[in-house]
Amino acid sequence: MSTGTASAAAGLTRPFATVSPRTRTRIPLIVTAVLLLVMFGVGSVRYEGFLSAQVVLNLLIDNGFLLVVAVGATFVILTGGIDLSVGSMVALSTTLTAWLVESHGWPLAAVIPLVLLVGAASGTLMGWIIHTFEIQPFIVTLAGMFLARGLCYTISTESITISDPTTAGIAQTRLYGPGGLFVSIPVVIALAVLVTAFVVLHHTRFGRNVYALGGNESSARLMGLPVGSTKIAVYAVSGLCSALGGVLLTFYMLSGYALHAMGMELDAIAATVIGGTLLTGGSGFVLGTALGVLVLGMIQTVVNFQGTLSSWWTRIVIGALLLVFIVLQRLMSGRRPAAD
C-alpha cells in the first residue's frame, strides 16, 4: 500500500483525477477535434485557397482507403491486440485485384468479393492462431505482414496498371453535391464502413464484447462472454477492412503493386491512437479514428500547401503527434490500482 507515494506522484500522473472517468476517456477525442479545427484555421489564414469545403472533402478522397483500414485496426486495438499485417494485406489486395482484372480479364464484380474473402479469411486464420495457441498478436500478425507482402511478389514484381474501362470509370466518377462540391465513390464506401462500424461497436453484443474483452480478458471469460470467437472476429474484421481498403486504393491508384501501402499499418495504428483509442484496449471510439485519419490527412495537406517542405515532414509531424498522444493517454488513464 503505497498511498503516500501515490498521492505524492498524483499531481504528475493523474492531472485529470477530478474529471469523471467517462469524460476522461473522451478528452483525447476532444483534443483531436480541436487540433483538427486549429490546423484548418491556421491553414486557412496562411494559405490561399485552403479555406474551402472541397479541401475537407479532398481529405476524404485522398484518405478513404486509410479510413477503412484504420476502422478495422480500431476493432483489434479495442480488444488490446494489434494487427501489423494490414498494410501488406492492402498491397496484396491491390495486386490481386489488378492482376485478375488486367491479366485475366475477370469482371470487377467477381474480383472484389474474392479479394474481400481472402482478406477476411486471412484475418480469421491469424485470429484463430492467436486465440488457439495463445501467441502474442504482434508476432502472429508480423508473420502475416511478411507473408502477404511476399505473396504480392509471386503475383507480380512489377506494378500492374489498370486500363479496364469499368474500373477506371468507377475511379473517376465524381458524385456532385450542392455548390459544386464532389466526392468519389470510395469516399461513400468509406463513410458507410465508418457508420456500420459505429453501430456494430456501440449497439450490438459483438461490439460490447469487444470492449469487455479489452477491459479485462479474464473477467470477460468468467462472465461467460464468447472471448475466443470475439477475438477471432476482430482480426477477421481487420482483414476484411484491409482488403476493402486495398480495393479502394486500387481505384485511387488505378494500379496494383507490391510496394503500395508500405507502412500503412503504422498509419492506421497512429490514426487510431490519435483518435483516442487506448493501445491497452477497452477504451476508444471509432469516430475518433475518423478524426485521427483526418488529422493525418490535414498534416499532409498543410505540408503540400506550404510547398517548400519535403513530404517527409508529414512523417515527422505524425511521429511527434503520436508521442504526444501516447503520453496524453498515460496521463488520462493514470495509474491503475494494483490488482491483488
Next chain:
Amino acid sequence: MATPPTPRPTDSGDPQPVLEAQGIRKQFPGVLALDGVALRLFPGEVHALMGENGAGKSTLIKVLTGVHPADGGTILVDGRPHVFADPLQAQQAGVSTVYQEVNLCPNISVAENVLIGREPRRFGLIHWSAMRQRAAELLTELDLGLDVTSLLGSHSLAVQQLVAIVRAVDVSAKVLVLDEPTSSLDREEVAQLFTLVRRLRDRGVAILFVTHFLDQVFDLCDRVTILRNGRLEGEYPIGELTPVTLVQRMIGGELATLDQLSVRAHEEAAQRATSEPFLQARRLTRTGSVEPYDLDIHAGEVIGLAGLLGSGRTEVARLLFGADSADAGEVSIEGRKVLLRTPRHAIARGIAFCSENRKSEGLVGELTVRENIVLALQAARGWTRPLSRTKQDELARHWIQALDIRPGDPEAQVRHLSGGNQQKVLLARWLLTAPRLLILDEPTRGIDIGAKAEIQKLVARLAGEGTAVLFISAELEEVLRLSHRIAVLRDHRMVATLTNDDTVTPERLLTTIATGADS
C-alpha cells in the same frame, strides 16, 4: 445461530440438493489438488467452504464453476449430471460465481456489467434504455442505489463486488458461489454484503461462501464443509462446531498454538537499548510519503509497525530497504553511516524485504519453487557465479522442509501453490540470504490460521537466533504477540515507540493509533 425460514436440509438428503458434487478429483502438474471431494448445497442455505490454504477450496470452486475441468467425479445440478467445459456452461446450468478479485470490466458501465451477454435487444441491436431500466431495477431490488450509466471503474471495490453479485444472481438464481468476497472490504461494507447474501438466501438461492474469517462463518452460514489437504474432512451443521473445533478440523490434530514470547522479552529489550543497534535511522523522511522518523533496530529484536492501512507503515519499510530513496535523514548500520539508494545497496548490507504484494512484487508464478527460492541468493552472488543445480536442489529441499511448504515438490510451479505456501516460498528466498534485518510487510495477510501461526513461530525463532525483524501487520494481536517494541504510525507520522511490556494492551495501542497520543 439464526435459522432461516426455509426448510432445513437433513442427512437423509430431503429436500434434494440443488448442487451435489461427488468424488471430485483434480490433478495439477505435480499436485493432486482434489482427491474424492464431495459437496452438497441445498436451496436457501449459506454454506461455508473451509480449509487451510492449499486444502483445495479454490480448486474445488473452479471445478464447480467450469474454470477447470475435473479429472474425476460427478457434478449434479438438480439431480442431473453436468459437465462444465467453461464458466458459461456452469452459468447456464445455474451456477454463478463472484471471485475474490472483482471479475467485471471497469471500462464499461454498471448496467452493461450486470447485463452483458444478456442485453435486451430490439431489431438485433442493443436496446439501451431497456437495459438501463432493467439494471436499475435489479440494483434497486437489492437496495443498491447506483447510477447505472456510470463506469464500473469509478466505484469502490466493495460496490463493484456487490454489482458482481447482482450480475451473478441475475444470470442464474440457483447457486451463487462467493470466493473470499470480504477480504478487501471494511466492516460496514461487509455488513452490507451480508444483508444482500441473507436476502438472497431467503429467496431460496443456495450460497457457497468461502472465507478466512471464522467469525463471518458463524455469523452467516448454516452448514460447513471442511477440506483438508485436498480431501473432504466432513460436513457439519454450524451448530455442531465451535471456532476451536472448526480450526482443529481444518488443520487436523491439535491447534498449533504459538509459543508465547518469553516474559523476559521486555527486559531483554531494555538491555538492548543500551547496546549498539544494528540499524539506526535518524530523521529519515521522504516528502509526501513519510515524515521524519527515528528508529533503532537491534539484533534479535522484533519491531512491530502498527497503524491503519495507508498510515505509512509500508513507506517506513521501503525507505529502509532503498525501494524509495529518502529526501533527508540518515541511516547507520552498526554505527557506520550508509546510503540506501536502491534495494541492491540494502541487500548488500544484509537487509531483506518481503513485500505485501507477493504476486506483483515478489514471486514469479511461472518459475518453480526451487527457482523462486534461489532467486535472491543468486542475485546477491551476481550472475557470473551461478549456483550449481545440486546446490539449488539441496537448498530448495532444505527450505521446503524447514518451512513445511506444500506441496513439497521443488519443481512445482509457484502459481499452483496456495497463498500461504507462496508466502513461505518468498520467506525462504530471503532467509536463504541469511539477512541481518528481515522486513516483513503483512506476511500473514490472506493466509489461514495454521500457516499464520507457523509464520509467527518462525519470526520468533529467527529473532531468537539473532536476526532483527521489522514486522508490519494490520492485526494488532499479532503485532503485540510478536514484537519487543512497537512503533505506531498515524497519517504518515511515527507517533510513538512503545516497549512491549504488560502495560501495552490492544486498547492502548488502538488509542495511540486513533488519537496519535500514547495514553
